Amino acid sequence: MNSNAGFKASVGGSRQGRRSFMRSGLSFGMAGMAGLAGAANSEPIGARMPDAMKTLGGTDLAYGQPSPHEQAVQRLPYQTAPQTAGFAIWRSPLQHQRGIITPSGLHFSVHHNGLPDIAPERHELMIHGLVDRPLRFDLERLMRYPMVNRIHFMECAGNSAANALSPTALNQTLGDLAGEVSCSEWTGVPLSYLLNEAGLKDSAKWVVVEGADGGSHSRSLPVSALLKDGMIALYQNGERLRPSQGYPMRLFMPGWEGNVNVKWVHRLEVVDAPAYTKDESGMYTQILSDGQIERFAFHMDVKSLITHPSGMQRLPETKGFYEIAGLAWSGHGRIAKVEVSVDGGSTWAQAQLQGPVLDRAFTRFTLPWQWNGKKATLMSRATDALGCTQPLRSEWKRKYAMHSFHHYNAIQVWRVGSDGLVENSYA
């Protein structure tokens, strides 16, 4: 076969580096891929007619569902003690995802007080405070405004908390370890239209955004950022928001930590200073190692995760060709490059970025790997358009206090054993 076959994997660095990559098995082309298929010589092709070709098939559904054979692919619930029954985390099983779009049924969700059941015809969005004209919008009115659509990731501030906090690397799947991040197409009304229609007073600097859930989840956000990027999202992946994403409407701020994207949003109060709500003075702050507290750290930093292979997977053969594939994203803009190492960081090769590379969206990266069957240590390191790159876990830990876990974006390490088992690792 043509070992390049339309696939390109470029590597950075010198000739020396190039030879190192080849030793490590990160290849330029896909020599070695051939031979995965079974030869067909032993049994003539077509000798067995699949059973499905002998019968009339079944009927379809008005609203399609996954195959019954894929029922194991579900979100992974993480629920705490009964006294916090309303608080739940549902993680996205990223190890099953290909491409950049997370199906809405598998989008991660964190809620602090359960899912409110909101009748859309009774729901209103209100804008008041430091405005010339307080306004209220029912859904029918809001749907008449111009809409924009954008593909963006969303990540919980607390994603990867286990890797930040646990002294030893937990042997879990990728979804369990880091599944509080997903990527969708979001469609809605730019907040600039609504705030400008209300008329902002000169003193208007912040907006307190409140959800209509039992916990009154609320965050203070700068007016300038809302005018630039904020959206009242009404649709996700082409259909109305799912209940766990804030039906009938939510705030959407591309690249910002998940909890500011207030779900079931019903009230925007324009103010001159942050309200220091419980959700921003207590829940979503970050203590640095010098004792200072970071508040309003909105942007999620550059991060990447190898999805294939990843934690608790087993490579079906203990040597040979595999494609390394993963996801990278940054709250600051586009992904510029992703480097991959299979030898614990001694050498790195530049991965290919697949499909559209969009601003503040999942970017899929891939790299062919010829595994020699020996223990291997896989890492990926993304760099965004600002030039920001991912730290090692030890570097991240030095920056933050011992019990901090928000905004964890250190390089994820997977150890591959000679038995093909893949495990989470810190080095």
Next chain:
Amino acid sequence: MNSNAGFKASVGGSRQGRRSFMRSGLSFGMAGMAGLAGAANSEPIGARMPDAMKTLGGTDLAYGQPSPHEQAVQRLPYQTAPQTAGFAIWRSPLQHQRGIITPSGLHFSVHHNGLPDIAPERHELMIHGLVDRPLRFDLERLMRYPMVNRIHFMECAGNSAANALSPTALNQTLGDLAGEVSCSEWTGVPLSYLLNEAGLKDSAKWVVVEGADGGSHSRSLPVSALLKDGMIALYQNGERLRPSQGYPMRLFMPGWEGNVNVKWVHRLEVVDAPAYTKDESGMYTQILSDGQIERFAFHMDVKSLITHPSGMQRLPETKGFYEIAGLAWSGHGRIAKVEVSVDGGSTWAQAQLQGPVLDRAFTRFTLPWQWNGKKATLMSRATDALGCTQPLRSEWKRKYAMHSFHHYNAIQVWRVGSDGLVENSYA
């Protein structure tokens, strides 16, 4: 308010044209949008606390579903007489879609013999015929090959058949009229890897692609095109293919008519000439007005549809601001521009293209419209990167024989009555 508020609608043409657009109500900015919201003065904001804020919310689902309040948003089945029970068309309700991604549960589907129930562990893909090494791939093997992910539309060759055939314009919704088109992210293995591994003989010119359904749906496709663009798709919108999309695998040829994207694909026979299967010699051919027959007309041509407002919708107020929004696509490449008319084609304004404008993908277009409350005739006309544009229905009908209906891409016309009702129209 700032009437431009970050929204741009440019228009082509001369100053004369510019004035005409303003008369027609297709505006550059969004003056007139203000005032849609209800004033909040009569009742103090916050006087009513939504019921959902007073209770603990409900629990989430491991695999999320749409809101119970959105149960009306379903695919629209079109099934013929009992003797063709296996044949069904499920159309996408495009009038409910925003953005460019069609949710997998609402992706259109046409099947000729029902949905085969295929156990993935027993399914094989075979490549044989004019190759050096016949190959077979079970799913585990195939999943080890490098994958690519791409966002592409897919359209049935017979989409919009009613508009092509019916002598009078049927008063139906957009989904009923033209819902055999959708757009997803598709992920899978490039066919070039598999065909090159099998080793194509010099005489290899075509491939007969066969599905494992009871109808043995099969099409002959040129090797050169499969090597360039063909993919064995395994994932749609981030998760494994749905049963009605060919679980566990289908052929995907971006921009080509739906039926060549053979679902439940199990066999590729490499040959030197087309097989003229029933599906290509009978079902999917096209008779021109001069009596000649078009075969192997693979590419879907440039097309657009205004989704908002569209057939059988009623504008809630009989004058005022509305956003015109729609979808455009072309099997030949990117959308270059979309023009919109509200006066039956006398004047045209250039719509804004929203979000990513991708090769052979849905492109969302929007344009603000200040409706004067009089009868209006809405049309959209897309032009692709090749410079191809949409014909009028009368032009399309002149090209094809009276009973031809495949590849219908004429301009869709919506009439808006002074009562706000929107109806399908031919002029």
